[in-house]
Amino acid sequence: MFAISRRMFVIGAPLSLAACATTPPPVVEPLVPGIDPHFFQMYAELPDERFPIPAVDLTQIRPELLRREIPYETGEEPGTIVIDPGNHFLYLVRPEGRAIRYGVGVGRDGFDWNGRATIRRKAVWPVWTPPAEMIKRQPELEKYRHGMKPGLDNPLGARALYLYQGDRDTLYRIHGTNDPASIGESLSSGCIRLLNQDIIDLHDRIPIGTKVVVLKADLPPELAGAGF
Numbered sequence: 001m002f003a004i005s006r007r008m009f010v011i012g013a014p015l016s017l018a019a020c021a022t023t024p025p026p027v028v029e030p031l032v033p034g035i036d037p038h039f040f041q042m043y044a045e046l047p048d049e050r051f052p053i054p055a056v057d058l059t060q061i062r063p064e065l066l067r068r069e070i071p072y073e074t075g076e077e078p079g080t081i082v083i084d085p086g087n088h089f090l091y092l093v094r095p096e097g098r099a100i101r102y103g104v105g106v107g108r109d110g111f112d113w114n115g116r117a118t119i120r121r122k123a124v125w126p127v128w129t130p131p132a133e134m135i136k137r138q139p140e141l142e143k144y145r146h147g148m149k150p151g152l153d154n155p156l157g158a159r160a161l162y163l164y165q166g167d168r169d170t171l172y173r174i175h176g177t178n179d180p181a182s183i184g185e186s187l188s189s190g191c192i193r194l195l196n197q198d199i200i201d202l203h204d205r206i207p208i209g210t211k212v213v214v215l216k217a218d219l220p221p222e223l224a225g226a227g228f
């Protein structure tokens with residue numbers, strides 16, 4: 001088991017019954033340069049969630065950070081999650097040299113991490129409990145010492161994946177966020193954040209026991225297997 005250093009673990013309109021009723025025109029999403037129209041459906045509103053999730057404003061995110069399947073060569077077995085914090089990508093490895101790639105937000109300088117872990121817990125609309133060290137740095141969080149209720153304002157978002165090493169909770173998570181502008185940035189206290197639509201997709205694809213590999217933040221893209 002490896003040790004975690006300070007730089008390692010800080011990771012159709014309805015049919016009308018009235019013959020004379022006018023059928024409203026279909027809603028057409030505005031075209032945004034550089035964004036494929038199918039992303040508007042991928043990141044649409046999710047009204048059936050416990051807390052309805054609004055559509056993502058795609059103008060706030062660089063197009064390459066939107067979810068897609070890509071060629072991806074890696075020595076990790078299919079089903080493994082590989083996180084490339086330096087390039088702000090998370091890969092879910094698939095067979096035959098493929099992966100689903102998600103844009104992520106990662107830890108700021110001094111809170112970034114790398115290594116291997118296992119997902120031992122998955123949560124839907126999780127409670128957020130800030131660690132004691134975080135409360136010490138940010139005393140205003142004292143009111144959440146015993147947990148912040150789930151909701152759109154909860155920092156863990158719609159889903160959370162809990163990272164363990166053996167039986168030890170690392171206190172780091174892969175989780176959702178309702179702040180699109182944070183994707184592609186290094187702002188967090190070490191956790192890996194995805195858009196709520198993306199963390200729901202990832203949560204539904206992976207089982208308990210999934211292996212997670214977090215690469216070094218300074219790894220060149222060609223070594224991380226990143227591709228467009």
